[in-house]
Amino acid sequence: MCALWRGLSPMSDPASASVQDRLSGLLAQAVASLLPQGEEPPLCVFERSRPDFASDYQSAVAMQLARTLRRPPRDIAGQLAELLAESAGELVEAPEVSGPGFLGVRVSEACLAGELARCLGSERLNVPQECSGTVVIDYSSPNVAKRMHIGHIRSTVIGDALRRMGSFLGYKVIADNHIGDWGTQFGQLIYAYRNWLDAEQFDQDPVGELERLYVRFHKEADASPELHDAAREELRKLQAGDPDNFALWTLFRRSSRDAFDSLYDRLGVEFDVTHGESHYKDALGPLVEDLLEQGIAEHSEGAVCVFFRDEHGEDTMTPFLVQKKDGAHLYATTDLATVQFREKEWSPVRMIYVTGGPQQLHFRQVFETSRRMGVTTDMVHVWFGMMSLPEGAFSTRKGNVILLDELLDEAEGRARALQVERLEARGETWSEDELDRLARTLGLGAVKYADLSNNPQTNVVFSFDRMLSFEGNTAPYLQYTSARTNSLARKATDKGLPPPDGRTFVAAHDADRELLLHTLDLGRRVAQAFDEGKPSFLATYLHELATKYHHWYAACPVIQADDEALALSRLNLNQLARRSLVLGLDLLGIGVPERM
RNA sequence: GGAGCCGUAGCUCAGUUGGAUAGAGCGCUGGCCUCCGAAGCCAGAGGUCGUGGGUUCGAAUCCCGCCGGCUUCACCA
Structure with missing residues (x-):
């Protein structure tokens, strides 16, 4: 995998590298000249200084x-400073040594102007696109015949953000929605459908009705356990290819897919393929035989199992069951077959799974077993803490869930009410249509950002207020910032100022420099967020950007600037901030309104 | 009991090859809309980074012990 954020990659063309990477390269040369032959140099990088340093x-x-x-470190730093003054003289003012031996540089105004021009002249704001190879991302993965609730949102939103970032960085991304469309529950559903179907309900809300049937089955089976035998028989027939049961399965699957799709549409989430678990059903038997033949798995207590043992024969990890006593296959088997399929089909450089934390052991087992099967692909489990309600865990069977649609309705409702209130205060009126569009953008943004802005690997108790805040570090704050940049640009045009020329930069105020320098860091931060599987890194970056923008806005008059060059410079910065925000938010799957 | 994750401001959390004075949001105190948008900005209070050792010029970060919490430990997914 390429790790652009760690610094200059070997593929980079030095001319298109950021100042930071160029400076780091020059530093590395300087360091190499100080070291004796054959001595391994440390990693030489320049990092952003804290804002209160010069x-x-x-x-x-x-x-x-x-x-x-x-x-002494200060001596060495002093010598490096001299070498850099030679080699980087056009990029920086005189390098300085401070503290115990820090080497600091201040970028020259000419160089900053060049960076601004390169950035604004680039469609993608100079974010490198140097990564190559295929990355498979597995996320969302809901179960057929159940409605999606807020427990599904994290995987969906985080996975989709990774998909967006990965492809922007140049990977060929394959987003695979590994839906749960095969297994025990279908015997139960078929039994319940035949006995208790409310056809009218099914017509109106198929998935809701299927969910009701599923819940009813479990309730009835508690009283009459023999129902499980009946369900197992239906499952057996389905797996044996019985046409009636197969037709029902197809119906369940299709209606669930339709419901998922309309929700994904509402969320603005996309997939490249939706190979559910059923896609692998014929590969499971041969896979188990393969594992046995290769000695990766063995028979144990009537089942087939993979063991993880150290050199003394002690278990290092819980055994991994791939076939039950009764010959049936499991989640584990399907996941291994899925790995095999993805390898063969796409030869990815990385596979990413986005799921809840409780599955950590499962994926360690999947990854380790895959390695024994000869898979060398980088496999990553991006996990997050589980969400629950104040009264306890979600349970479809108990009916205590909050549906994703309800959450989005609530979010849009709140956003709309807030906007109406603000419009009244400003004495403005908007069309219903524009209000609706704004409510959707803000509501959806707030919901997504709540899950993208931090990566709490601890569990969370759900609350609407927590999830739908519109102040502070939230999507609406970032969207507001973007709207403000638009407003400023409009106002400048109205006052007859020239449009941004895309190259003038005047370092009149520290805030001018700081805003520019921060926008130059976008590419590195996107790459890092993707590489670490943490969209929150990008969210943090965008929040910093918005804060710096507001700070700059308060400190640096644009329309009232002292001279035309300065006004032009600030209009450029305004545009750069706007484009950075819009791009960054888009990579998180969040849109921006023109005004709000 | 084994394994994994976590413990940072009153609350919710950032903090990633170990770097200078540990940050943000909410809440709290005080200030800022005849001045480019107050979903905002500025100033302030609030911290033994669970705890004890170790490594290091330097540790919230790496290593070891202990305390506390969560998850998980073969025939569900």
Whole structure:
């Protein structure tokens, strides 16, 4: 995998590399010249300095070299400063040494102007597109015949953001919705459908009715356990290819897919393929035989199992069951067959699974078993804590769920009410149509951002207020910021200022420099967010950007700027901030309104 | 009991190759709309980074012990 955020990649064309990467490269050359032949240099990078230091970028490399060179770090830093003054003279003002041996540089105004021009001149704001290879991302993966509730949102939203970031960085991404469309519950559903169907209900809301049948089955089976035998028989017939049962299964699957699709549509979430578990049903038997033949799995207590043992024969991990005593296959078997299929079909460089934390053991087992099967692909489990209600865990069977549609309705309702209130205060009126569109953008953004802005691997108790906040570090705050940039640009045009020229930059105020420098970091942060499987890194970046924008806005007059060059520079910065926000939010799957 | 994850401000959480004075949001105190949009900005209070050791020039970050919480431990997915 390429890790652009760690610095200059070997493929980079130095001319298109960021200042930060170019400076790091020059630093590496300087360091190499100080080291004796054959000595391995430490990683030489410049990082952003804290905002209250005079330098823009700093490096701690001199301190790391002190031991090998047996010299005081400040001496080394001083020498590096001289070398950099030579090699990087056009990029930076005189490098300086501070503290225990930090080497700091301040980027020259000419160089900053060049960076601004390169950024604004690039459709993709200079975010590198150097990654290649296929990445498979497995997310959302709801079960057929159940309505999607808020427990599904995290996987869906995080996975979709990873899909967007990955393809923007240049990967060929295959988003695979691994829906639960095969297994025990279908015997139960078929039995329940034949006995208790409310045809009218099914017509109106097929998935709701299927869910009701599923719940009823479990309630009835509690009283009459023999129902499980009847359901098993239906399942057996289905798996043996019985045409009637197969037709019912197809019906359940189709109606669920339709319901999922309309919800994904509402969410703005996409997939490239939806190979459910059923896609692998014929591969399971041969797979188990394969595992046995290769000695990866063995018979144990009538079942087939993969063991993980150390050299003393002690278990290092819980055994992994791939076939039950009765010959039936499991989630584990399907997941291994899925890995095999994806390898053969797509030869990916990485497979990413986005699921809840309780499945950590399962995926460690899947990954380890896959490795024994010869799979060398990088496999990553991106996990998150589970959501629950104040009264306990969600349970479809008990009926205590909050549906995703309800959450979105509530979000849009709140956004709309807030907007109406604000419009009244401003004495404006909007068309119903525009209000609706805004409510959708803000409501959906708030919901998504709540799950993207932090990565709590601890569990969360759901509350509407928690999830639908519109103040502080939220999507509406970022959307508001973007609307504000539009407003400023409109106002400038109205006042007869020239449009941004895409190249003028005047470092009149620290806030001018700070805003520009921050936007230059977008590419690195996107790459890092994708690589670590943490969209929250990008969300944090965007929140910093919005905060810096507001700070700049308060400190730096644009329309009333002292001269035309400065006004132009600030209109450029305004545009850069807007485009960065819009792009970053889009990579998270969040849209922006023109005004709000 | 084994394994995994977590413990940071009153609350919810950021903090990733170990770097200077640990950050944000909510809440709290005070200020800012005749001035480019107050879903905003500025200032302030609030911290033994669970705890004890270790490694290091330097530790919230790495290693070990302990305390507390969550998850999981073969025939569900």
